[in-house]
Amino acid sequence: MNIVVQSEPPRWKTALKMIVNPGEVVKKQMSKVPWPFSLAVSGLAFGLFFLQTGIDMLRTGQIENSTVLLISMLGVVYGTAGVALVAVLAWALSQGSDRSYDITWAVSAFALGYSATLVYALIGLIFSLAFGWKTAVAFGVTGVLWALRPTIMTIRQMSGERRGFSIAVSTLCGAILLFGWALLGRFGF
Amino acid sequence: MAMKMGYCEEPDKKKVNYIAAYLCFMTFGFLVAINKTTIGIVSIGVSVFVALLFAIAAIKLMIWSFTKANPDLCAQTGGTVAQEAVSQGMSFMIPFTILAVLANVLLGWNAVMPFASAAIMTAGASAGMEVTKAGGKGIKNILLPTLLSFIVSTLWMLVVGLLP
Numbered sequence: 001m002n003i004v005v006q007s008e009p010p011r012w013k014t015a016l017k018m019i020v021n022p023g024e025v026v027k028k029q030m031s032k033v034p035w036p037f038s039l040a041v042s043g044l045a046f047g048l049f050f051l052q053t054g055i056d057m058l059r060t061g062q063i064e065n066s067t068v069l070l071i072s073m074l075g076v077v078y079g080t081a082g083v084a085l086v087a088v089l090a091w092a093l094s095q096g097s098d099r100s101y102d103i104t105w106a107v108s109a110f111a112l113g114y115s116a117t118l119v120y121a122l123i124g125l126i127f128s129l130a131f132g133w134k135t136a137v138a139f140g141v142t143g144v145l146w147a148l149r150p151t152i153m154t155i156r157q158m159s160g161e162r163r164g165f166s167i168a169v170s171t172l173c174g175a176i177l178l179f180g181w182a183l184l185g186r187f188g189f
Numbered sequence: 190m191a192m193k194m195g196y197c198e199e200p201d202k203k204k205v206n207y208i209a210a211y212l213c214f215m216t217f218g219f220l221v222a223i224n225k226t227t228i229g230i231v232s233i234g235v236s237v238f239v240a241l242l243f244a245i246a247a248i249k250l251m252i253w254s255f256t257k258a259n260p261d262l263c264a265q266t267g268g269t270v271a272q273e274a275v276s277q278g279m280s281f282m283i284p285f286t287i288l289a290v291l292a293n294v295l296l297g298w299n300a301v302m303p304f305a306s307a308a309i310m311t312a313g314a315s316a317g318m319e320v321t322k323a324g325g326k327g328i329k330n331i332l333l334p335t336l337l338s339f340i341v342s343t344l345w346m347l348v349v350g351l352l353p
Contacts (some may be wrong), residue, residue, distance in 0.1 A: 021331050022317040100302050137300055145307040148284055149314065163277065171284040175291060 011037055015115040022150035026109055026157045035104045038094035043079040045114045048121035049140040049181075050075025074184070081163045082180065083111050086173050090151075093169050096158035106158060113150030117143035141178070152178045206271045207248055210279035210312070213286040214244035217305040219351050220289060224299035239348060247309060247341045250273045251316055254333050260339045270323045278316025278334075282308040302349065306342040310323045313338030 009017075014033055018025045053075075054068035063071075087110035088103060096106055117140075124139025151173055156166035204322035218240025222233040255271035256278045262270055285308030291297040320330045 006247060020335075021314075021318075021328075023315075023321075137298070138303070141300065142303045142307065145285065145288070148307065149311040150279075150290075150316075152281055152284065152311070163280065167280065167283050171287050174284055174288055178288060179291070179296070182292075182298075 008032055011107070015041055015112055015118075018112050018150050019116040019119065022113065022153040023052070026039065026150070026153045030105060030109045030112070033108055033112060035108040035111070038108040039080045040086065041118055042077045042111035042114035044084045045118035045121050045143065046079025046083070047072050047076040048125055049117065049143065050078065051122050052121065052128050052140055053136040053181075055128055056091055056136045059132070059134070071184075078177075078180070079114065080111075082177065083107075083114065086176055087111065090155050090173055091158060094159035094165070095153055099158060099160055101158050106154070109157075113154060114144075114147045114171070116146035116150075119143070120146065140181075144174075144178055144181070170185040205269070205276045207244075207276055207279060209239060209283060210248060210276075211244050213279075213282040213308065214240040214247075216286050216290065217301060217308075220293055220301040221305075222352075224293070224301060229353075236349070236352055239352060240345075243341060243348075245343045247313075247338070248275055248279065250337050250341065251278075251313060251334055253318070254337055255320050255325070255330070258327075258329050258333055259320060262320075262324050266323075270320065270325075274316045274319035274323065277319050278314075279312045281315045282312045285311065302346050303343075306346065309342040309345075310335060310338045 009029070014025060014029050017029070029142070051068065051072040054063065054071035057063045057071075058065065058068050065177060084107045087107045089098075090110065091103055091106035096102075120139045120143025124135035124143070127133045128135040129141070148170060152166050152170040155169050155173075156163065159165050159169075215237050218237040221240075221293060222228065222236035225232060245307060252271045252275050256268060259270070285304050289301055289304035289308075292304070293301065316332055317325075317330040317332075317334040
C-alpha cells in the first residue's frame with residue numbers, strides 16, 4: 001500500500017506568501033504556523049525598522065550609539081508585545097472567539113502579517129548602511145503600510161467577512177502602531 | 190428567490206459603487222497638492238482632477254482585466270462579477286487614506302505617495318480575491334490586478350512630479 005505523505009510548506013514560504021496572498025494564508029494555512037514564529041517575524045521587523053530610525057537620528061547628531069541600540073531593543077518589544085496587544089484588541093472587537101478563533105491564532109495571523117515590513121526593513125537597512133540614505137520613513141513606514149493588507153484580511157476572517165467593520169478596525173490598529181512609532185520620536189528620542 | 194421566466198437575472202446595481210474609490214483618490218490628490226512648496230487653488234484643482242482620472246483609469250483597467258481573465262465566469266454573471274469585485278476591493282483604500290490624512294494633519298508628514306501606492310496595490314489585490322471568491326480560478330486573479338495597480342501607482346507618482 002502506498003502512503004502519500006503531504007508535506008507542509010516551509011514557514012518562511014508561508015511568511016512570504018502572506019505578502020502576496022494574505023487572504024489565502026489567513027483562511028487555510030494560519031493554523032499550521034506557531035505564534036512564536038510569527039512574533040519572531042514581527043519582532044525582527046520592528047527591531048530593524050527602529051534600528052533604521054536610530055541610525056537616521058545618529059547621522060543627524062540627535063542621539064548617541066548606545067541610544068541606537070536602546071531604540072532597536074524597543075523596536076523588538078514593540079513588534080512582539082505591542083503587536084500582540086493590538087492583535088488581542090482586534091480579536092476582542094471582532095468577537096473572534098464566537099467564530100472559533102482563539103487568541104493565539106489572532107496573534108499569530110496579526111504578527112505574520114508583518115513579513116512585508118521585515119522584507120522592507122531588510123532592504124532599507126542595506127540601503128542605509130551601503131549608501132548612507134535616511135531609510136526609516138521611505139522603507140520602514142512603507143513596510144508598516146504593507147502590513148495593513150494582511151491585517152484587514154485577518155480581521156475580516158475573524159469578524160465573519162464583515163467588510164466595513166474590518167476596514168474600521170484595521171484603520172484603528174494601523175493608526176495605533178504607526179503613530180505609536182512616530183510618537184516615540186517626540187517623547188525623548 | 191423571485192424569477193422572471195424568459196429574462197436574465199438583473200445585476201444587483203446596489204453592490205457596485207465606486208464613490209469610496211473616487212473619494213480616496215481625490216483625497217490623495219488634495220494631499221499631494223497641499224504638500225507642494227507653492228499652494229494654489231489651480232494646483233489643488235489640477236491635482237484632484239488628475240487623481241480622479243487615475244481613479245477612473247484604475248477601475249476601468251481592473252474590470253477589463255478581470256473580464257478578460259475570467260471570460261466564462263463573467264459570461265455567467267453578465268459581467269457584474271468583475272464590477273462588484275473592483276467596487277468591493279477599492280473600498281480597502283479607505284484605511285490608507287485615513288492614515289495618510291492623519292499623518293499629514295497630526296504629524297506633519299508630507300509622504301503621501303507611499304500611502305497612495307500601498308492603497309492602490311491593496312485595492313487591486315483585494316479585488317482579485319473577491320473574483321476568486323466568486324469562482325475565478327488561478328493566481329492570475331491576484332497577480333494581474335497587483336501588476337496593474339503597480340503600473341497605475343507608478344504612473345501617478347511620475348505625473349505628480351510633473352504637476353504644477
